[in-house]
Amino acid sequence: MEKLIITAAICGAEVTKEHNPNVPYTIEEIAREAYAAYNAGASIIHLHVRYDDGTPTQNKERFREAIEAIKTKCPDVIIQPSTGGAVGMTSGERLQPIYLNPEMASLDCGTLNFGGDEIFVNTENMIIEFALKMNEVGVKPELEVFDKGMIDTALRLHKKGYIKTPMHFNFVMGVTGGISGEIRDFLFLKESIPEDSTFTATGIGRYEFSVATMAILAGGHVRVGFEDNVYISKGVLARSNGELVEKVVRIARELGREVATPQEARKILGLEV
Ligand code: KMH
Ligand code: ZN
Numbered sequence: 001m002e003k004l005i006i007t008a009a010i011c012g013a014e015v016t017k018e019h020n021p022n023v024p025y026t027i028e029e030i031a032r033e034a035y036a037a038y039n040a041g042a043s044i045i046h047l048h049v050r051y052d053d054g055t056p057t058q059n060k061e062r063f064r065e066a067i068e069a070i071k072t073k074c075p076d077v078i079i080q081p082s083t084g085g086a087v088g089m090t091s092g093e094r095l096q097p098i099y100l101n102p103e104m105a106s107l108d109c110g111t112l113n114f115g116g117d118e119i120f121v122n123t124e125n126m127i128i129e130f131a132l133k134m135n136e137v138g139v140k141p142e143l144e145v146f147d148k149g150m151i152d153t154a155l156r157l158h159k160k161g162y163i164k165t166p167m168h169f170n171f172v173m174g175v176t177g178g179i180s181g182e183i184r185d186f187l188f189l190k191e192s193i194p195e196d197s198t199f200t201a202t203g204i205g206r207y208e209f210s211v212a213t214m215a216i217l218a219g220g221h222v223r224v225g226f227e228d229n230v231y232i233s234k235g236v237l238a239r240s241n242g243e244l245v246e247k248v249v250r251i252a253r254e255l256g257r258e259v260a261t262p263q264e265a266r267k268i269l270g271l272e273v
Contacts, residue, residue, distance in 0.1 A: 005260045006224070008033075008223070008224065008245055010024060012228070022237070036240040036242030036245075042241075045074075045077055048085070058097065087114055106142050112175070154169070171202065174207035180207075198268065201223070224241075
C-alpha cells in the first residue's frame with residue numbers, strides 16, 4: 001500500500017485556548033506546533049492564522065510571517081493554507097494566502113450549517129471562483145467535502161473544466177451539520193470518488209482516531225490536529241499537535257502502513273518535486 005500522508009491541522013479558526021491552552025495563536029506558537037507535528041511525522045501543515053489575541057484572520061502578511069517561521073523550522077514541509085478562513089469572511093479575504101504561492105490550499109466544496117445560527121457559505125459560484133484562481137496561480141486544491149453532495153459538486157465542476165485531475169479530497173466527518181463519522185459514512189464517501197483520485201480523512205472530535213484508522217486501512221491518508229480535536233484520549237487534553245500525530249503514526253505502524261516524508265507526499269499528490 002502507498003505510504004501514509006499525515007496532515008496536521010494545527011490551529012483552525014474556531015478552537016481556542018479555553019478548549020486547550022496549547023492551541024497556538026502567535027507566530028511563535030504556530031511555528032512550535034508545526035515543528036512538533038512535523039517531527040512526529042506530519043508532511044503537510046493545514047494552516048489557519050490568528051492575531052496574537054486569538055482572532056482568526058486571512059491576512060496575507062500574517063500568513064507570510066507564519067509560513068516563514070514554519071519553513072525555518074521545517075524547511076521541506078508542505079504548507080496548505082486554508083481558504084475557508086472563519087465563518088462570515090468574504091471570498092476576497094479568504095483567498096489571500098493563495099497569492100503567496102503555496103503548494104496546496106483547501107477548497108471547500110459546499111455550504112453547510114455550522115451549528116447554532118452559523119452558516120459556512122460556499123456557493124457554487126464561489127467554488128468556481130476559488131478553483132479558477134487556484135489554477136491561475138498553480139496551487140493544488142484539497143477538496144474539502146463535509147457531505148456526499150459536495151463530492152458530486154466537485155465532480156460536476158471537474159466535468160466543466162474548473163477542477164483539474166488528479167483530484168485530492170479531504171473527507172471531513174463529524175462536523176455539526178455535515179456527514180457523521182461512522183464506517184458506513186466513510187465507505188459511502190470513499191466509493192463516491194474517482195479511482196485516480198487520492199483522499200485524506202478527518203474525523204472531528206471523538207471521531208478523530210476511528211476515522212484515521214479507517215483511512216489507514218482503506219489506503220487513504222489522514223488529517224489530525226487541534227483544528228479538529230483537542231483530546232489525545234477521552235477527557236485527556238493533548239499536550240501538542242505532535243502528540244496527536246504520534247498516535248496516528250503508532251496506529252499506522254501497528255497496521256503495517258509506513259509514513260510518507262514530505263518529498264514522498266509530493267510524489268503521491270502529484271505536486272512538483
Ligand atoms: N473554519 C471553517 C469555517 C478550511 O480550512 O478550508 C472552515 C474551515 C475549512 O476550516
Ligand atoms: Zn481549516
